[in-house]
Amino acid sequence: MALPSPNLDDRRFQQLVDEAKRYVQQRAPEWTDHNVSDPGVTLIETFAYIVDQLLYRLNRVPDKNYTAFLDLLGIRLFPPAAAGAEVDFWLSAPQPDTVTLPAGTEVTTGDGETEEPVVFATTDELRVVPSELNRLVTAPRSGEQSDRTRELGEGRDVPCFQTAPEPGDAVLFGLPTAVPRCIVAVRLDSRVEGVGVDPRQPPLVWEAWDGGRWQVCETGEDTTGGLNRPGEVIVHVPADHTASVIGGTRAGWLRCRVTEPEPGQPFYSESPTVREASVFTVGGTIAVEHAETVTDVPLGTSEGVPGQSFRLGRPPVLLDGEPPVVEVSSADGWQRWTIVEHFGRSGPEDRHLRVDATTGEFTFPPALREPNGTLRLCGAVPEKGAHIRVSRYRTGGGPAGNVARGAISVLRSSVPYIARVTNREAARGGVEGETVANAKLRAPDALRMQERAVTAEDYEIISRQAAPSVRRVRCLPAAEGAGAVRVLVVPDAVADDGDRLRFEQLIPSDQVLTAITESLDERRLIGTRLVVEPPVYQGVTVVARLAAAPEDTDRVRDAALAALFRYLNPLIGGPDGAGWPFGRPVQYGEIFGLLQRATGNALVEEIRLFAADPITGRRGTPVDRIDVASGALVFSYQHQVVVQPLEAGGQA
Numbered sequence: 001m002a003l004p005s006p007n008l009d010d011r012r013f014q015q016l017v018d019e020a021k022r023y024v025q026q027r028a029p030e031w032t033d034h035n036v037s038d039p040g041v042t043l044i045e046t047f048a049y050i051v052d053q054l055l056y057r058l059n060r061v062p063d064k065n066y067t068a069f070l071d072l073l074g075i076r077l078f079p080p081a082a083a084g085a086e087v088d089f090w091l092s093a094p095q096p097d098t099v100t101l102p103a104g105t106e107v108t109t110g111d112g113e114t115e116e117p118v119v120f121a122t123t124d125e126l127r128v129v130p131s132e133l134n135r136l137v138t139a140p141r142s143g144e145q146s147d148r149t150r151e152l153g154e155g156r157d158v159p160c161f162q163t164a165p166e167p168g169d170a171v172l173f174g175l176p177t178a179v180p181r182c183i184v185a186v187r188l189d190s191r192v193e194g195v196g197v198d199p200r201q202p203p204l205v206w207e208a209w210d211g212g213r214w215q216v217c218e219t220g221e222d223t224t225g226g227l228n229r230p231g232e233v234i235v236h237v238p239a240d241h242t243a244s245v246i247g248g249t250r251a252g253w254l255r256c257r258v259t260e261p262e263p264g265q266p267f268y269s270e271s272p273t274v275r276e277a278s279v280f281t282v283g284g285t286i287a288v289e290h291a292e293t294v295t296d297v298p299l300g301t302s303e304g305v306p307g308q309s310f311r312l313g314r315p316p317v318l319l320d321g322e323p324p325v326v327e328v329s330s331a332d333g334w335q336r337w338t339i340v341e342h343f344g345r346s347g348p349e350d351r352h353l354r355v356d357a358t359t360g361e362f363t364f365p366p367a368l369r370e371p372n373g374t375l376r377l378c379g380a381v382p383e384k385g386a387h388i389r390v391s392r393y394r395t396g397g398g399p400a401g402n403v404a405r406g407a408i409s410v411l412r413s414s415v416p417y418i419a420r421v422t423n424r425e426a427a428r429g430g431v432e433g434e435t436v437a438n439a440k441l442r443a444p445d446a447l448r449m450q451e452r453a454v455t456a457e458d459y460e461i462i463s464r465q466a467a468p469s470v471r472r473v474r475c476l477p478a479a480e481g482a483g484a485v486r487v488l489v490v491p492d493a494v495a496d497d498g499d500r501l502r503f504e505q506l507i508p509s510d511q512v513l514t515a516i517t518e519s520l521d522e523r524r525l526i527g528t529r530l531v532v533e534p535p536v537y538q539g540v541t542v543v544a545r546l547a548a549a550p551e552d553t554d555r556v557r558d559a560a561l562a563a564l565f566r567y568l569n570p571l572i573g574g575p576d577g578a579g580w581p582f583g584r585p586v587q588y589g590e591i592f593g594l595l596q597r598a599t600g601n602a603l604v605e606e607i608r609l610f611a612a613d614p615i616t617g618r619r620g621t622p623v624d625r626i627d628v629a630s631g632a633l634v635f636s637y638q639h640q641v642v643v644q645p646l647e648a649g650g651q652a
Helices: 013-027 039-058 062-072 149-153 436-449 456-466 510-523 550-567 588-599
Strands: 084-091 099-101 106-109 119-122 126-128 135-139 170-175 182-189 204-209 214-216 218-222 231-236 243-246 249-258 276-289 291-301 309-311 325-330 333-339 352-356 361-363 367-369 375-377 387-396 408-411 418-423 470-477 484-491 529-533 536-548 603-612 632-636 640-645
Touching: 013 039, 062 436, 084 119, 084 126, 084 408, 099 276, 119 291, 126 276, 135 149, 135 249, 170 276, 182 249, 204 231, 291 309, 436 456, 456 470, 456 484, 456 510, 484 510, 510 529, 536 550, 536 588, 550 588, 550 640, 588 603
Parallel strands: 333 352, 484 529, 536 632, 536 640
Antiparallel strands: 084 276, 084 418, 099 126, 106 119, 106 408, 119 276, 135 170, 170 249, 182 231, 182 276, 204 214, 204 249, 218 231, 243 249, 291 387, 309 361, 325 333, 325 387, 352 361, 367 375, 408 418, 470 484, 536 603
């Protein structure tokens, strides 16, 4: 379908008549009879009718030709994209049987006073499988594995690692079967503490066996303090968890492994021991999206001619996941037709069709007249009288689905034994549909690029089209030398508290990086080496001391912190509020001015800038300027502001 045309002059007949009467009152005040019976009013209505016809024609001239030209170029409005997140479904209590959540189970955000709840639906079935501990095996870094199940059953203390633990030592937990996507609680009763480690930062990692390798598991609350005391560890098992044979026993295996300590991180001097251990399932995790799946929607009946179009009653059609399924009835039952981008490679027997995702219009192949007068079919044509339906498509999406961490908290569908739901990370990826104005701006780029990535700008434009949810894209020459291109991708993120972002929120997902890589790989010049990755983030910590009136200390502290986290922000920071510029250094003077503007009458007495590593948390010595590499962005890391009361007379 063509792009919608603008209305150059939206005045209609009655508006023209009313406008003419107002002019009459200004130019001929002696004319007081404005009733329809007056001959002058009759003339006004006659001319208004003629002008109305002229405006009708005028509205179909300049911009209509422009949008028609865009339509000939194949410019289509991009449809919205749906936000997605991982949601944890927590059981009310461990269950003896599997609890199944069907695909399409709905969850929502909490009820707000002004905003409607945002509805999400699960994309797949979730099976919360019960589990228990069948085997306990210790696996030292050097040496053979030892089955300690019997010793554990006899109530003896079982050392988890070697007497002097080394990185690579592990203790394995064997479950009766695999528990993919489940949340399990590992309950341990330790009588002898592992000496030396910091319970808040133990050098441990939990992993699950997927049949070929150990995958790192996310962990929740750990009340054992690194196996130092009785408690529980919440382990989120990945989707690839598989039952396998290890040490002669087939089971679903989890393990706790000792890792290399980070610089300054305390390490074990003795091995922790376990006297009692149990494992049980407490929930499951599944992906949800801000979209609705609609099934069995009739489109109409075929007339048996080429180029037929049918439109859905509930657009748009989301194309960022599984494509819609279109079927046509025949003597052999329902036949599935394939959605294609164009009919240029379609033969007369190919069951192809196109979809305009924004309007929900499905178009079947046309017929073209060849120079010799014959007709060439660009695809198969549904038989006359055949019924056409969309057996499944997804609709919805938009930026409303980009909700913060913990916002999804209500189970809308009725599912037994589920006590609560929550999202550990913010939902992201929701993008509104493209506007006509943006399509007009995009058209010259499409003409210039011709689906080829040559310049740095080409790489950035194609990357944004491949992943509309990304916030920023920057293309730079790669360090490998000539012919290498480095594309830096910054995802959109929803801050948990004001403008305070967590470092992991700024790392794009594997799906986004893959989509951009595949799109660029099809369009790059032959011989160009391509690297698609997130930028390097330079952590910045500002330590400031201010002075303010005693009654304003809290307000000044909050204002200063808010200003720092907003200004030193890769998404919305910088001088223009469009995100901190790549490679721009952080200087003492601009931070001083920022705090002075943000706090009003407060005195900025001292500022210290520290370069920090957002991964390890280490920071350097105080400096007046923090340089940032050309392909790097700044990241606010644990700013500290102290506000002292200002005594009468101006002294703090």
